[in-house]
Amino acid sequence: MRSYDALQKSDLQKQLEAGRFVITAEICPPRGTDTAVFIEKARLLKGKITAANVTDNQRAVMRLSSLACAAVLLKEGVEPVFQVTCRDRNRLALQSDILGAWVLGARNILALTGDHVSFGDHRDAKAVFDLDSVQLVGTIRTLNSGKNLSGVELRGATGFFIGAVVAPEANPFGPEELKFEKKIAAGARFFQTQAIYDMERFKRFFDYASRHDVKILGGILLLKSANMASFLNKNVPGVHVPQNLIDELSSAKDQLQAGIEIAARQVRELKGFCHGAHIMAIGQEESVVRIIEMV
Amino acid sequence: MIITKKKAAKDILDALKGSKSVFLFGCDTCAEQCSTGGKKELDEMKALLEENGIKVTGSSLPEVTCYRQYIVKEFKGRGEIASADALLVLACGAGVRTVADVAPEATPVIPALDSLYLATVERFGRFLEGCAMCGECVLADTGGICPHTECPKGLLNGPCGGVADGMCEVDTAQPCAWVRIYNRLKEQGRLHLMKKVRPPKSHANNVKPRKTFLRSYEREIVKKPEKK
Secondary structure (H helix, E strand, O other): OOOHHHHOOOHHHHHHHOOOOEEEEEEOOOOOOOOHHHHHHHHHHOOOOOEEEEOOOHHHOOOOOHHHHHHHHHHOOOOEEEEEEOOOOOHHHHHHHHHHHHHHOOOEEEEEOOOOHHHOOOOOOOOOOOOOHHHHHHHHHHHHOOEOOOOOEOOOOOOOEEEEEEOOOOOOOHHHHHHHHHHHHHOOOEEEEEEOOOHHHHHHHHHHHOOOOOEEEEEEEOOOOHHHHHHHHHHOOOOOOOHHHHHHHHOOOOHHHHHHHHHHHHHHHHHOOOOEEEEEOOOOHHHHHHHHHHO | OEEEEEOOHHHHHHHOOOOOEEEEEOOOOHHHHOOOOOHHHHHHHHHHHHHOOOEEEEEEOOOOOOOHHHHHHHHHHOHHHHHOOEEEEOOOHHHHHHHHHHOOOOOOEEEOEEEEEEEEEEEOOEEEEEEOOOOOOOHHHOOOOOHHHHOOOOOOOOOOOOOEOOEOOOOOOOEOHHHHHHHHHHHOOOOHHHHOOOOOOOOHHHOOOOOOOOOHHHHOOOOOOOOO
16 A cells, blocks of 8 residues: 555655755754744745755754654645654664654655764763664665565555765775665665865765766755864864865854855855755754855 | 673672671682682772671682582582672672572672673783674674674664764774774675675574573573564
């Protein structure tokens, strides 16, 4: 049994398949039940972006579930990208939440490994990782095919547009390349990348990646200040902000404005060759609108 | 080698509250090597307890404390054991349980150590987690480097996005297990092993408590989870 909805593609999928340059952005769920600010940000971005990612206890910090936030976005008329990590749930919980997201109306899903609990606010928690990100992608494809992981036929399948993450600036890149290809083999159709700063290197990655039948959205992380850039370099694995950008920020009168200009420049560059951009503004969602207006 | 660490003195004394006399067990295998349950540690524990007004009726250092027959022998030969209000065991959890199962039901058996992991011994006093005892060894496909044990997330299909210059995001002084697996398999000309998508791990054989009976007449009482 396949529901009618399963035949309906998400806007994100339709736009990407039509060859249009899409912009997605990330909205961070609140740390509690007050969704007022979250909704305000969603309304701000509505119509400006194709879809909004809702993060799943990002950096292992406990927040409102990405499932609930995806439902809130749908109510606001904003298409969600439902993010799911492997850190907090075993395969039963993952599958039932993924089915739940489909029933609530989510059509895009992004499968991630998840940051380790040792980074977060519940450091005594048990890290689950019953599945890894490749297996999670495969699990979603299995649910799409109308079965669950133990082979039992579902009463109503999902039809998700399956996404995953890749780090084009990973060092070394060899193991990351293998994992990227495994995610594709497991069923990933689109990728949102880790923050990119070296555009020449990213172009080379894109040339390689686009030999596969997948859509790539380059990750743009808004630099709010030179301090933040240095912090990223020190603390966030796989992200390297080059010195010339740090200099550009520190010499600016308004560092946030300079960061917005840098991000807009990067999105413009991506527009020249890539399938889309994914903007991560971490709490500065209003800046996303300004970035888009400058592109 | 089972790695153990000493519990805080306060926690041990709390657990022994109400016991006026205690008998001590160490373990001459793993705990002795870890400097947590050998001759020296038994002496130190005796001194600590006596300083706190607890009488130590005696101590024993079995060759292997997790081996029931050794413990049964100790109980038979040593009257001081029966005269103690409680038994304190300076061994891994398996040692504590072995003593607890041999001891009379009415006698409290208290652990003095926390059991940590199964290690490879790099050299004396340098222990590295060696095996997660996951029940399904993957080392043939991973160049002898264990993703269950050496990757903090236990990932089975390659590194997470947290690799920075080949190092792990959780312990940044530790090289990423999957980068090492990649390099080793590449060196062996067996990178194809890492290219195949490894399915979710089966935990069906890890239902606790796990047990093994080597004798065939005992084997039939082992229940196996039914496969569909």
